[in-house]
Amino acid sequence: xxxxxxxxxxxxxxxxxxxxxxxxxxxxxxxxxxxxxxxxxxxxxxxxxxxxxxxxxxxxxxxxxxxxxxxxxxxxxxxxxxxxxxxxxxxxxxxxxxxxxxxxxxxxxxxxxxxxxxxxxxxxxxxxxxxxxxxxxxxxxxxxxxxxxxxxxxxxxxxxxxxxxxxxxxxxxxxxxxxxxxxxxxxxxxxx
Amino acid sequence: xxxxxxxxxxxxxxxxxxxxxxxxxxxxxxxxxxxxxxxxxxxxxxxxxxxxxxxxxxxxxxxxxxxxxxxxxxxxxxxxxxxxxxxxxxxxxxxxxxxxxxxxxxxxxxxxxxxxxxxxxxxxxxxxxxxxxxxxxxxxxxxxxxxxxxxxxxxxxxxxxxxxxxxxxxxxxxxxxxxxxxxxxxxxxxxxxxxxxxxxxxxxxxxxxxxxxxxxxxxxxxxxxxxxxxxxxxxxxxxxxxxxxxxxxxxxxxxxxxxxxxxxxxxxxxxxxxxxxxxxxxxxxxxxxxxxxxxxxxxxxxxxxxxx
Numbered sequence: 364x365x366x367x368x369x370x371x372x373x374x375x376x377x378x379x380x381x382x383x384x385x386x387x388x389x390x391x392x393x394x395x396x397x398x399x400x401x402x403x404x405x406x407x408x409x410x411x412x413x414x415x416x417x418x419x420x421x422x423x424x425x426x427x428x429x430x431x432x433x434x435x436x437x438x439x440x441x442x443x444x445x446x447x448x449x450x451x452x453x454x455x456x457x458x459x460x461x462x463x464x465x466x467x468x469x470x471x472x473x474x475x476x477x478x479x480x481x482x483x484x485x486x487x488x489x490x491x492x493x494x495x496x497x498x499x500x501x502x503x504x505x506x507x508x509x510x511x512x513x514x515x516x517x518x519x520x521x522x523x524x525x526x527x528x529x530x531x532x533x534x535x536x537x538x539x540x541x542x543x544x545x546x547x548x549x550x551x552x553x554x555x
Numbered sequence: 556x557x558x559x560x561x562x563x564x565x566x567x568x569x570x571x572x573x574x575x576x577x578x579x580x581x582x583x584x585x586x587x588x589x590x591x592x593x594x595x596x597x598x599x600x601x602x603x604x605x606x607x608x609x610x611x612x613x614x615x616x617x618x619x620x621x622x623x624x625x626x627x628x629x630x631x632x633x634x635x636x637x638x639x640x641x642x643x644x645x646x647x648x649x650x651x652x653x654x655x656x657x658x659x660x661x662x663x664x665x666x667x668x669x670x671x672x673x674x675x676x677x678x679x680x681x682x683x684x685x686x687x688x689x690x691x692x693x694x695x696x697x698x699x700x701x702x703x704x705x706x707x708x709x710x711x712x713x714x715x716x717x718x719x720x721x722x723x724x725x726x727x728x729x730x731x732x733x734x735x736x737x738x739x740x741x742x743x744x745x746x747x748x749x750x751x752x753x754x755x756x757x758x759x760x761x762x763x764x765x766x767x768x769x770x771x772x773x774x775x776x777x778x779x780x781x782x783x784x785x786x787x788x789x790x791x792x793x794x795x796x797x798x799x800x801x802x803x804x805x806x807x808x809x810x811x812x813x814x815x816x817x818x819x820x821x822x823x824x825x826x827x828x829x830x831x832x833x834x835x836x837x838x839x840x841x842x843x844x845x846x847x848x849x850x851x852x853x854x855x856x857x858x859x860x861x862x863x
Binding site: 405432436437438541543546547548550551554555 | 618620622624659665673676677694702704750751756757777778
């Protein structure tokens, strides 16, 4: 087989999980979370702390400093680094007084849709033993928007089937901060 | 005896349960509605009132909650006072309950102006005094674009006044709605330290207030207060035409003198009606036309009756 053709097929297969690759950036009405690229890069995964990176992004999005600063030593608590499971998340959320829904099992799909619908991000299992940040879900096109803390400068897009595989690959576990969502970036309009 | 105790427990249980479940009167909604007469059922209906009343009622879902944001700063006595008031004052709690986000009518958030992780949100606004309170419509878009600033105001120490200003702005906004109307440093992977890449807001502002003016004097309120209605200026009373009267008395009938008397009478009546707040009998344009005709009549030279 022509090596170029083979290379092309391999590239296509590699990108198959990503939906139509059109760049999307905050703010965008299709996205629930609003995190500029510069801020997302603060949460680049330093040392296998993907769960805390994902929760941290949600912390900034919902203006919860105790969650936003999970990765670092601050007055809100010592840094939480390394791998986590639901029990560790419960423990540090309790220690730091972070209100959160720590959800495992079959209802994660509904919770993720609820978070996206109400303008919240979510820290979700995505990929093999990995956590990422759910940035939004567009029900009309069936597109899920996810920010990977290994490549935080971009927002990946998945169709329903590929997102299902992505989420199941890590086990059904989702963390959603129990705080109000962010307001949209306010602007003046002469309505009066 | 045991049976009696059981009966009493069963009899009292619903009462206790009801007290725990919900208040019998939603006083918070009463405060949010303010001075409002809503005609319900059959009859003449004001949709504007209905829409405002619906907006002040319990939101249908989390996405139907309005947004109230407080932009504060450190070492600001007014900011601290507002934060305290918002956890105790019934007028402010009726709008947003910071300690019970589920029962809260609005989503409530406090932002520090110096928090770099949140600065991007308010980049397009002009906020010069603190605390500044912002109100935005719900995310559901039921009340239009959720990014629009429906209210921007400064807290001046009166929680009830602030709450009323907010609900009044929402009411005006809904009424109008019915008629179509610094670079952040990237966090580098190689330099992962124990310190966050921004200075998070302190848990507690260590600043101790000192006596002095707590509240700003500037008032960049949105919507701006409507201009005060013009106060009617008393029309100057026309001067009585004594010279015309003298002319009539001494030289007999004269058309210009008679016209001058008529004009005086017209102006005098008009001034009296205006002073009493009544509408003039004729509008200004008609009066001008009549006076023009009278002037022409007075200026007309006397026609000779003798033939030649």
